[in-house]
Amino acid sequence: MAGPMKMRATLGNGFTDVRVLMTHPMSTEQQTKGQPHFIQNVTVKVNGKTVIEGEISQAVSRNPVFSFRLAGGAKGDKIEVSWLDNKGDTNKTEAAVA
Amino acid sequence: MRAVALLAAVALAGPAAAQSQFEKYQQMTAEGSPVELFEMEGEALWRKPQGPRNVSLEKCDLGKGPGVLQGAYAALPRYFADADRVMDAETRILHCMVALQGRSLAEASKRLFGNADNPSEMEYLTAYVAGHSRGVRMTPGTEHPKERAAFALGQKLFYHRAGAWDFSCTSCHGQENKRIRMSELPVLDRPEDARPIVATWPAYRVSNSQLKTMQWRINDCYRQMRMPEPNFGSEATIALNLFLTATGQGAAYNGPGTKR
């Protein structure tokens, strides 16, 4: 099963900084003799509304760490980040802007 | 002597620019480090009842009293009266697995070093314990006679040359301006060099996606020196750890860290 995720959303100067950590092997074709295992989709939502949609490859490092920035934002805004990998496994995490 | 030092400084002016790029790589990888994920797994293991007594490690005394995590890592290694020896974090965690959970030493230490696909219980737990000392000044034990003896032994081991290639710790960590690839090698008997090092172990290694403990670091140095690898938690590794930590004491703990 999917390992833990961790996220921090903090109010910056006119924007919200979102830093998210994901436990995932992100293994390449070379490492697995053609059976790579990696996250393909990453979605960021603010208060239920999708604001960032990412498609990624096996070239993102193991245990992915992303930083995003959201326009404005307010304390308490609910941020949700989720991922889906090429084997159909998925995970998500939520945090309120601090 | 002074002229030599000046000459060396001039000769180094070239590589200095490239060095800042090494530092930039270190800094950016540290900022983008997934090391906190290890602390999270460690917390789950800390709270998980295990062993014949089916209890968690939550009452483990790391030196600040049963269950006190805050600042405990930064005060290690130190002498523990209940075990009548100096212990570092990993050795103390192992001690709690045996004393609290009722596990055999053999079972608890069966797999102390993990790998990227399956990190060890010890690696997760050490990250969790260490994370509770962020910002706390490093104050290892240096007063008790056994702490003094361990420091003296560690110091001796640091300079002791042995093995097929006649290496000592100082072969790599005794002179300025040495590096392996892009990693600058700290002169570990100098407080200013030791401080940032002891304040950032255990650490996540980006090159192999593994959380590494200080016990592993010292063990691997012995392997690299082509000497027999010491036992986990042995008197020698704890003595070296205490020598290094006491040399670098006073720094605010800033780990678990991230290394190349």
Added chain:
Amino acid sequence: MNGVRRKLLALLAAGVLNPIAAWAATWNKDAFSAKNAGDALKNLGAASPQPSGDIVIEAPQIAENGAVVPIEITSRIPNTTSIAVLVDKNPYPLVGRFDFREGALPFLKVNAKMGETSEVRVVASAGGRHYVATKEIKVTIGGCGG
């Protein structure tokens, strides 16, 4: 239909996943399978982007280990709606593509693997036009295999 989508649909049919929570799950297989940056960009619909000084790539000039190369990207091009990151000399150059909708700033920090020293290519799209900036990153140990 790819395996992932089939699996998802099967899960949906079985009522395992809440359809509202389920993914649109698009993944541009053609772009990610392309073996050179040009083909990847064509498949992203962003062929022949024009050079721009308004895409800022913050990254070390030298990465000791290609397993983790931190890259920070900011697009100062007004109304940027997507950013794609490519490593020219990787077996599959496209590392990722991110769409930024209203509420998100065109900023991204990601750790990428690099097999060897290469140009890192960042393509930003705004108002149907495509812009590119590149930065060479030297790698002392490749980071795709073992």
